[in-house]
Amino acid sequence: MKLTTKGRYAVTAMLDLALHAKDAPVPLADISRRQGISLSYLEQLFAKLRRNELVNSARGPGGGYRLNRAAEDIPVVAVINAINENVDATRCGGLGNCQDNEPCLTHELWMDLSERIHEFLAGISLGDLVSRREVQAISARQDGRVVERVLMADSSL
Protein backbone atom coordinates (compact mmCIF):
# COMPACT_ATOMS: atom_id res chain seq x y z
CA MET A 1 0.00 0.00 0.00
CA LYS A 2 1.52 3.21 -1.12
CA LEU A 3 -0.14 6.56 -0.58
CA THR A 4 2.38 9.31 -0.14
CA THR A 5 2.76 12.98 -0.83
CA LYS A 6 3.45 12.15 -4.46
CA GLY A 7 0.02 10.64 -5.03
CA ARG A 8 -1.70 13.31 -2.97
CA TYR A 9 0.07 16.05 -4.93
CA ALA A 10 -1.03 14.45 -8.18
CA VAL A 11 -4.67 14.33 -7.14
CA THR A 12 -4.51 17.88 -5.78
CA ALA A 13 -2.94 19.15 -9.00
CA MET A 14 -5.49 17.35 -11.17
CA LEU A 15 -8.29 18.77 -9.08
CA ASP A 16 -6.84 22.24 -9.47
CA LEU A 17 -6.79 21.61 -13.20
CA ALA A 18 -10.41 20.48 -13.17
CA LEU A 19 -11.38 23.60 -11.27
CA HIS A 20 -9.59 26.03 -13.58
CA ALA A 21 -9.62 24.44 -17.02
CA LYS A 22 -12.83 26.09 -18.15
CA ASP A 23 -11.40 27.51 -21.35
CA ALA A 24 -7.65 28.14 -21.57
CA PRO A 25 -4.98 25.60 -20.69
CA VAL A 26 -3.58 25.93 -17.19
CA PRO A 27 0.19 26.42 -16.86
CA LEU A 28 1.98 24.42 -14.18
CA ALA A 29 3.33 27.66 -12.72
CA ASP A 30 -0.21 28.58 -11.67
CA ILE A 31 -0.83 25.21 -10.06
CA SER A 32 2.53 25.45 -8.34
CA ARG A 33 1.62 28.83 -6.87
CA ARG A 34 -1.94 27.95 -5.87
CA GLN A 35 -1.20 24.53 -4.39
CA GLY A 36 2.26 25.20 -3.03
CA ILE A 37 3.92 22.40 -4.99
CA SER A 38 7.41 22.74 -6.45
CA LEU A 39 7.27 23.44 -10.19
CA SER A 40 9.96 20.93 -11.06
CA TYR A 41 8.19 18.29 -9.06
CA LEU A 42 4.91 19.05 -10.83
CA GLU A 43 6.67 18.65 -14.16
CA GLN A 44 7.71 15.15 -13.19
CA LEU A 45 4.20 14.27 -12.11
CA PHE A 46 2.58 15.66 -15.24
CA ALA A 47 4.99 13.75 -17.44
CA LYS A 48 3.43 10.59 -16.02
CA LEU A 49 -0.11 11.93 -16.20
CA ARG A 50 0.43 12.79 -19.85
CA ARG A 51 1.88 9.37 -20.66
CA ASN A 52 -1.25 7.89 -19.12
CA GLU A 53 -3.37 10.17 -21.29
CA LEU A 54 -5.12 11.82 -18.40
CA VAL A 55 -4.03 15.27 -19.59
CA ASN A 56 -2.83 16.91 -22.79
CA SER A 57 -0.53 19.85 -23.19
CA ALA A 58 0.12 22.96 -25.29
CA ARG A 59 3.50 24.64 -25.37
CA GLY A 60 4.45 28.25 -25.70
CA PRO A 61 2.87 31.35 -24.21
CA GLY A 62 -0.76 30.78 -23.33
CA GLY A 63 -0.03 27.07 -23.17
CA GLY A 64 -0.42 24.68 -20.31
CA TYR A 65 -2.29 21.51 -19.47
CA ARG A 66 -5.87 20.41 -20.01
CA LEU A 67 -7.81 17.39 -18.84
CA ASN A 68 -7.94 14.84 -21.61
CA ARG A 69 -11.41 13.66 -20.60
CA ALA A 70 -14.33 15.12 -18.74
CA ALA A 71 -13.64 15.51 -15.02
CA GLU A 72 -16.56 13.15 -14.38
CA ASP A 73 -14.74 10.42 -16.28
CA ILE A 74 -11.54 10.58 -14.24
CA PRO A 75 -11.77 8.61 -11.00
CA VAL A 76 -9.27 9.50 -8.31
CA VAL A 77 -7.81 6.02 -8.49
CA ALA A 78 -6.77 6.61 -12.11
CA VAL A 79 -4.64 9.57 -11.06
CA ILE A 80 -2.96 7.62 -8.29
CA ASN A 81 -2.28 4.67 -10.56
CA ALA A 82 -0.81 6.92 -13.24
CA ILE A 83 1.74 8.14 -10.69
CA ASN A 84 2.85 4.57 -10.03
CA GLU A 85 1.28 4.38 -6.64
CA ASN A 86 -0.78 1.29 -6.61
CA VAL A 87 -3.54 0.93 -4.11
CA ASP A 88 -2.67 -2.67 -3.34
CA ALA A 89 -2.34 -3.60 0.31
CA THR A 90 -1.00 -7.11 -0.26
CA ARG A 91 2.62 -8.10 -0.26
CA CYS A 92 2.21 -10.51 -3.13
CA GLY A 93 0.48 -8.10 -5.50
CA GLY A 94 -2.62 -10.27 -5.47
CA LEU A 95 -0.81 -13.42 -6.56
CA GLY A 96 -1.15 -15.21 -3.24
CA ASN A 97 2.40 -16.51 -3.27
CA CYS A 98 4.27 -14.41 -0.75
CA GLN A 99 5.25 -17.29 1.50
CA ASP A 100 7.05 -20.07 -0.29
CA ASN A 101 4.80 -19.75 -3.35
CA GLU A 102 1.72 -20.20 -1.20
CA PRO A 103 -0.64 -17.60 0.26
CA CYS A 104 0.40 -16.29 3.65
CA LEU A 105 -1.94 -16.34 6.65
CA THR A 106 -3.19 -12.81 6.06
CA HIS A 107 -3.48 -12.78 2.28
CA GLU A 108 -7.28 -12.65 2.27
CA LEU A 109 -7.34 -9.80 4.76
CA TRP A 110 -5.14 -7.58 2.60
CA MET A 111 -7.04 -8.56 -0.51
CA ASP A 112 -10.29 -7.48 1.12
CA LEU A 113 -8.73 -4.22 2.30
CA SER A 114 -7.32 -3.49 -1.15
CA GLU A 115 -10.73 -4.02 -2.68
CA ARG A 116 -12.34 -1.62 -0.24
CA ILE A 117 -9.80 1.09 -0.92
CA HIS A 118 -10.02 0.58 -4.65
CA GLU A 119 -13.80 0.72 -4.61
CA PHE A 120 -13.74 3.94 -2.65
CA LEU A 121 -11.22 5.72 -4.87
CA ALA A 122 -12.77 4.40 -8.06
CA GLY A 123 -16.17 5.65 -6.96
CA ILE A 124 -15.09 9.28 -6.70
CA SER A 125 -14.29 11.29 -9.82
CA LEU A 126 -12.60 14.66 -10.11
CA GLY A 127 -16.00 15.92 -11.19
CA ASP A 128 -17.51 14.75 -7.90
CA LEU A 129 -14.83 16.62 -5.98
CA VAL A 130 -15.29 19.80 -8.03
CA SER A 131 -18.94 19.96 -7.04
CA ARG A 132 -18.28 19.56 -3.33
CA ARG A 133 -18.91 22.67 -1.35
CA GLU A 134 -15.80 22.52 0.84
CA VAL A 135 -13.62 22.08 -2.22
CA GLN A 136 -15.20 25.12 -3.84
CA ALA A 137 -14.64 27.15 -0.67
CA ILE A 138 -10.96 26.22 -0.51
CA SER A 139 -10.51 26.89 -4.19
CA ALA A 140 -12.14 30.31 -3.83
CA ARG A 141 -9.76 31.11 -1.01
CA GLN A 142 -6.79 30.09 -3.14
CA ASP A 143 -8.03 32.05 -6.14
CA GLY A 144 -8.81 34.97 -3.88
CA ARG A 145 -5.15 35.53 -3.34
CA VAL A 146 -4.49 35.50 -7.04
CA VAL A 147 -7.41 37.80 -7.76
CA GLU A 148 -6.19 40.27 -5.17
CA ARG A 149 -2.78 40.19 -6.72
CA VAL A 150 -4.25 40.80 -10.18
CA LEU A 151 -6.36 43.67 -8.90
CA MET A 152 -3.38 45.26 -7.24
CA ALA A 153 -1.40 44.81 -10.43
CA ASP A 154 -4.23 46.46 -12.38
CA SER A 155 -4.54 49.34 -9.95
CA SER A 156 -0.83 50.02 -10.32
CA LEU A 157 -1.26 50.75 -14.04
Place this chain on the structure above:
Amino acid sequence: MKLTTKGRYAVTAMLDLALHAKDAPVPLADISRRQGISLSYLEQLFAKLRRNELVNSARGPGGGYRLNRAAEDIPVVAVINAINENVDATRCGGLGNCQDNEPCLTHELWMDLSERIHEFLAGISLGDLVSRREVQAISARQDGRVVERVLMADSSL
Protein backbone atom coordinates in the same frame (compact mmCIF):
# COMPACT_ATOMS: atom_id res chain seq x y z
CA MET B 1 -0.85 6.07 4.81
CA LYS B 2 1.63 3.46 5.80
CA LEU B 3 1.06 -0.22 5.32
CA THR B 4 4.26 -2.10 4.74
CA THR B 5 5.76 -5.48 5.38
CA LYS B 6 6.35 -4.47 8.98
CA GLY B 7 2.65 -4.06 9.73
CA ARG B 8 1.72 -7.13 7.71
CA TYR B 9 4.31 -9.20 9.57
CA ALA B 10 2.95 -8.00 12.89
CA VAL B 11 -0.60 -9.00 12.01
CA THR B 12 0.56 -12.33 10.62
CA ALA B 13 2.57 -13.06 13.76
CA MET B 14 -0.29 -12.09 16.05
CA LEU B 15 -2.63 -14.30 14.09
CA ASP B 16 -0.18 -17.17 14.38
CA LEU B 17 -0.14 -16.54 18.11
CA ALA B 18 -3.93 -16.56 18.25
CA LEU B 19 -4.00 -19.83 16.36
CA HIS B 20 -1.46 -21.59 18.58
CA ALA B 21 -1.82 -20.09 22.02
CA LYS B 22 -4.30 -22.64 23.28
CA ASP B 23 -2.37 -23.58 26.38
CA ALA B 24 1.39 -23.01 26.44
CA PRO B 25 3.11 -19.76 25.47
CA VAL B 26 4.39 -19.67 21.89
CA PRO B 27 8.11 -19.01 21.39
CA LEU B 28 9.10 -16.59 18.66
CA ALA B 29 11.29 -19.25 17.11
CA ASP B 30 8.14 -21.21 16.22
CA ILE B 31 6.47 -18.19 14.67
CA SER B 32 9.65 -17.43 12.79
CA ARG B 33 9.74 -20.91 11.33
CA ARG B 34 6.04 -21.15 10.50
CA GLN B 35 5.64 -17.68 9.03
CA GLY B 36 9.07 -17.26 7.49
CA ILE B 37 9.90 -14.09 9.39
CA SER B 38 13.39 -13.37 10.69
CA LEU B 39 13.65 -14.07 14.41
CA SER B 40 15.50 -10.87 15.19
CA TYR B 41 12.92 -8.88 13.32
CA LEU B 42 10.11 -10.58 15.21
CA GLU B 43 11.83 -9.64 18.44
CA GLN B 44 11.70 -5.99 17.49
CA LEU B 45 8.04 -6.23 16.57
CA PHE B 46 7.07 -8.04 19.76
CA ALA B 47 8.89 -5.47 21.86
CA LYS B 48 6.39 -2.93 20.54
CA LEU B 49 3.45 -5.28 20.86
CA ARG B 50 4.38 -5.92 24.47
CA ARG B 51 4.77 -2.21 25.27
CA ASN B 52 1.27 -1.75 23.89
CA GLU B 53 0.04 -4.56 26.12
CA LEU B 54 -1.27 -6.68 23.29
CA VAL B 55 0.88 -9.64 24.40
CA ASN B 56 2.66 -10.80 27.54
CA SER B 57 5.75 -12.92 27.80
CA ALA B 58 7.37 -15.70 29.84
CA ARG B 59 11.08 -16.28 29.79
CA GLY B 60 13.10 -19.42 30.02
CA PRO B 61 12.49 -22.89 28.57
CA GLY B 62 8.82 -23.44 27.86
CA GLY B 63 8.38 -19.69 27.71
CA GLY B 64 7.16 -17.51 24.88
CA TYR B 65 4.41 -15.04 24.17
CA ARG B 66 0.68 -15.08 24.87
CA LEU B 67 -2.12 -12.80 23.82
CA ASN B 68 -2.88 -10.38 26.61
CA ARG B 69 -6.59 -10.31 25.78
CA ALA B 70 -9.03 -12.59 24.04
CA ALA B 71 -8.43 -12.77 20.28
CA GLU B 72 -11.93 -11.42 19.80
CA ASP B 73 -10.94 -8.25 21.64
CA ILE B 74 -7.94 -7.44 19.45
CA PRO B 75 -8.91 -5.66 16.25
CA VAL B 76 -6.38 -5.76 13.43
CA VAL B 77 -6.02 -2.00 13.58
CA ALA B 78 -4.69 -2.23 17.15
CA VAL B 79 -1.82 -4.40 15.97
CA ILE B 80 -0.94 -2.05 13.14
CA ASN B 81 -1.07 0.98 15.41
CA ALA B 82 1.13 -0.73 17.99
CA ILE B 83 3.81 -1.12 15.31
CA ASN B 84 3.73 2.61 14.65
CA GLU B 85 2.05 2.30 11.34
CA ASN B 86 -0.87 4.63 11.41
CA VAL B 87 -3.70 4.12 9.03
CA ASP B 88 -4.03 7.81 8.26
CA ALA B 89 -4.15 8.79 4.59
CA THR B 90 -3.93 12.55 5.14
CA ARG B 91 -0.77 14.56 4.98
CA CYS B 92 -1.76 16.77 7.90
CA GLY B 93 -2.57 13.96 10.31
CA GLY B 94 -6.17 15.12 10.43
CA LEU B 95 -5.35 18.66 11.46
CA GLY B 96 -6.38 20.25 8.17
CA ASN B 97 -3.37 22.54 8.03
CA CYS B 98 -1.08 21.11 5.42
CA GLN B 99 -1.14 24.12 3.12
CA ASP B 100 -0.17 27.33 4.85
CA ASN B 101 -2.07 26.37 8.01
CA GLU B 102 -5.26 25.87 6.02
CA PRO B 103 -6.77 22.64 4.66
CA CYS B 104 -5.54 21.68 1.23
CA LEU B 105 -7.91 20.98 -1.66
CA THR B 106 -8.01 17.26 -1.04
CA HIS B 107 -8.11 17.17 2.74
CA GLU B 108 -11.68 15.89 2.94
CA LEU B 109 -11.00 13.15 0.44
CA TRP B 110 -8.14 11.72 2.47
CA MET B 111 -10.10 12.09 5.68
CA ASP B 112 -12.94 10.06 4.20
CA LEU B 113 -10.54 7.42 2.92
CA SER B 114 -8.81 7.19 6.29
CA GLU B 115 -12.13 6.66 7.99
CA ARG B 116 -13.06 3.86 5.61
CA ILE B 117 -9.77 2.06 6.15
CA HIS B 118 -9.97 2.49 9.89
CA GLU B 119 -13.52 1.22 10.02
CA PHE B 120 -12.57 -1.84 8.03
CA LEU B 121 -9.54 -2.76 10.12
CA ALA B 122 -11.27 -1.96 13.39
CA GLY B 123 -14.20 -4.18 12.44
CA ILE B 124 -12.07 -7.32 12.10
CA SER B 125 -10.54 -8.98 15.15
CA LEU B 126 -7.91 -11.67 15.34
CA GLY B 127 -10.73 -13.89 16.57
CA ASP B 128 -12.66 -13.26 13.36
CA LEU B 129 -9.64 -14.25 11.32
CA VAL B 130 -9.03 -17.41 13.35
CA SER B 131 -12.50 -18.66 12.51
CA ARG B 132 -12.16 -18.11 8.78
CA ARG B 133 -11.93 -21.29 6.81
CA GLU B 134 -9.12 -20.22 4.48
CA VAL B 135 -7.04 -19.11 7.46
CA GLN B 136 -7.55 -22.50 9.11
CA ALA B 137 -6.55 -24.24 5.90
CA ILE B 138 -3.34 -22.25 5.57
CA SER B 139 -2.53 -22.73 9.23
CA ALA B 140 -3.08 -26.48 8.91
CA ARG B 141 -0.70 -26.54 5.97
CA GLN B 142 1.92 -24.68 7.98
CA ASP B 143 1.48 -26.91 11.03
CA GLY B 144 1.48 -29.94 8.76
CA ARG B 145 5.13 -29.36 8.04
CA VAL B 146 5.92 -29.06 11.70
CA VAL B 147 3.90 -32.15 12.58
CA GLU B 148 5.70 -34.17 9.93
CA ARG B 149 8.99 -33.05 11.32
CA VAL B 150 7.94 -34.03 14.84
CA LEU B 151 6.71 -37.42 13.67
CA MET B 152 9.97 -38.08 11.90
CA ALA B 153 11.83 -37.09 15.01
CA ASP B 154 9.66 -39.47 17.05
CA SER B 155 10.06 -42.33 14.59
CA SER B 156 13.80 -41.92 14.79
CA LEU B 157 13.76 -42.73 18.50
Place this chain on the structure above:
DNA sequence: ACATTCCATACTATTTTAGTCAAGATATAT
Protein backbone atom coordinates in the same frame (compact mmCIF):
# COMPACT_ATOMS: atom_id res chain seq x y z
C1' DA C 1 13.94 37.99 -31.39
C1' DC C 2 12.05 36.86 -27.21
C1' DA C 3 9.47 35.28 -23.45
C1' DT C 4 6.73 31.56 -22.10
C1' DT C 5 5.70 27.15 -21.48
C1' DC C 6 6.40 22.24 -21.77
C1' DC C 7 9.86 18.31 -21.87
C1' DA C 8 13.64 15.32 -20.35
C1' DT C 9 17.29 13.85 -17.69
C1' DA C 10 20.40 13.67 -14.05
C1' DC C 11 21.52 14.49 -9.48
C1' DT C 12 20.97 14.39 -4.25
C1' DA C 13 19.91 14.77 0.80
C1' DT C 14 17.06 12.56 3.88
C1' DT C 15 14.26 9.05 5.56
C1' DT C 16 12.43 4.51 5.85
C1' DT C 17 12.58 -0.33 5.38
C1' DA C 18 13.89 -4.61 6.51
C1' DG C 19 16.57 -6.46 8.38
C1' DT C 20 21.55 -8.30 11.05
C1' DC C 21 24.47 -8.68 14.98
C1' DA C 22 25.98 -8.85 19.70
C1' DA C 23 25.43 -8.96 24.47
C1' DG C 24 22.73 -9.67 28.26
C1' DA C 25 18.78 -11.01 31.64
C1' DT C 26 15.74 -14.52 33.38
C1' DA C 27 13.54 -18.85 34.12
C1' DT C 28 13.44 -23.93 33.85
C1' DA C 29 15.13 -28.68 33.71
C1' DT C 30 18.56 -31.81 35.07
Place this chain on the structure above:
DNA sequence: ATATATCTTGACTAAAATAGTATGGAATGT
Protein backbone atom coordinates in the same frame (compact mmCIF):
# COMPACT_ATOMS: atom_id res chain seq x y z
C1' DA D 1 25.06 -25.41 40.00
C1' DT D 2 24.96 -25.64 35.24
C1' DA D 3 23.33 -25.73 30.79
C1' DT D 4 19.86 -24.30 27.87
C1' DA D 5 15.89 -21.98 26.19
C1' DT D 6 13.87 -17.89 25.73
C1' DC D 7 13.01 -13.07 26.06
C1' DT D 8 15.25 -8.07 26.06
C1' DT D 9 17.86 -4.31 24.50
C1' DG D 10 20.58 -1.60 21.65
C1' DA D 11 23.54 -0.62 17.96
C1' DC D 12 24.40 -1.13 13.32
C1' DT D 13 23.59 -1.36 8.10
C1' DA D 14 22.53 -2.08 3.00
C1' DA D 15 19.22 -0.94 -0.11
C1' DA D 16 15.35 1.47 -1.60
C1' DA D 17 12.12 5.22 -1.82
C1' DT D 18 10.82 10.03 -1.16
C1' DA D 19 10.73 14.56 -2.17
C1' DG D 20 12.62 17.18 -4.18
C1' DT D 21 16.67 20.44 -7.08
C1' DA D 22 19.29 21.66 -11.12
C1' DT D 23 20.20 22.06 -15.84
C1' DG D 24 19.39 22.34 -20.48
C1' DG D 25 16.61 22.07 -24.22
C1' DA D 26 12.48 22.30 -27.66
C1' DA D 27 8.24 24.21 -29.23
C1' DT D 28 5.16 28.10 -29.74
C1' DG D 29 2.87 32.58 -29.68
C1' DT D 30 3.67 37.76 -30.02
